[in-house]
Amino acid sequence: MKPSAFAYYDPETLEEAVELKREHGSDAMVLAGGLSLMPRISMRVTKPAVLIDINGIDELKRIARDNEYIEIGAGVRQHAVEVSSSIKERLPLLAEMVTYIGHPEIRHRGTIGGSISYADPATELPCAAVTHDAEMVVAGPKGTRIVKAEDFFAGAWISSLGPEELLAAIRFPMNRGNSHGFVELSRRVGERALASVATQLMLAEDGTVASISIGVSNIADRPVRATAAEEALLGQLPTEELIQSAAQTIPGQVSNVDDLHATRAYRQHVAGVIAARSITAAVSRGKRGDQS
Known part of the structure; x- marks a missing residue:
């Protein structure tokens, strides 16, 4: 299909882009890389009256x-x-x-x-x-x-x-001594993830978890923080048993329903497994003093 007609602007400053958004409001969409927007416009899923190209700013x-x-x-x-x-x-x-x-x-x-x-x-x-x-x-x-x-x-x-x-x-x-771990599951490399878990933490001198943040994608309608898992690990020695226990709090946050990519039950299982792997990777880096 071909896109529906739209007016095209390519402002050179942020102020110009904001003025165009003020003038056209929800009728205008912003074009950056275009990798998500342009296919939707071409298929007429999205029909902006105005396209504001910010690549020249x-x-x-x-x-x-x-x-x-x-x-x-x-x-x-x-x-x-x-x-x-x-x-x-x-x-x-x-x-x-x-x-x-x-x-x-x-x-x-x-x-x-x-x-x-x-x-x-x-x-x-x-x-x-x-x-x-x-x-x-x-x-x-x-x-x-x-x-x-x-x-x-x-x-x-x-x-x-x-x-x-x-x-x-x-x-x-900025990272000030944190170590990290990231695990993503997708059908093929480069495809949309079924689920992913990112962990960032800092270990104290006695080996306990001094700070931690865990983010999880594609188990809900937005990326979420695994706060229950964070609270379970904070201030504790991150043993294998504790990591597994903390990771199993995450499947309860899965709110996605069955879809053509995976069932809700499968995502719950996957979320717990990859969360444990992500946390373990961060702890291992922290013990080695490796932030890379």
């Missing part, structure tokens, strides 16, 4: 670092995050998770902001944002506002962006 393509955050512009390509030495050093979990996105050709075109704004509950970047306690920098006619990742994802393919707003950047708190 240089300020959205920057990776900036300060004492607390690494801020990644919404227009930064996924491949740029994958190869960034600063991100590999300070956000190794994010750097690893990006490598699971599709194939290299996809990552050279896809953007960080586009994937997060699309809010697919099965994809890696929304899960990474929730696991890292990232903050979204949202631009609108009234200026910018900061939205925590846990509040940004409102449902499957639904974000908290208003009709006159767009995502400008994502702020990831």
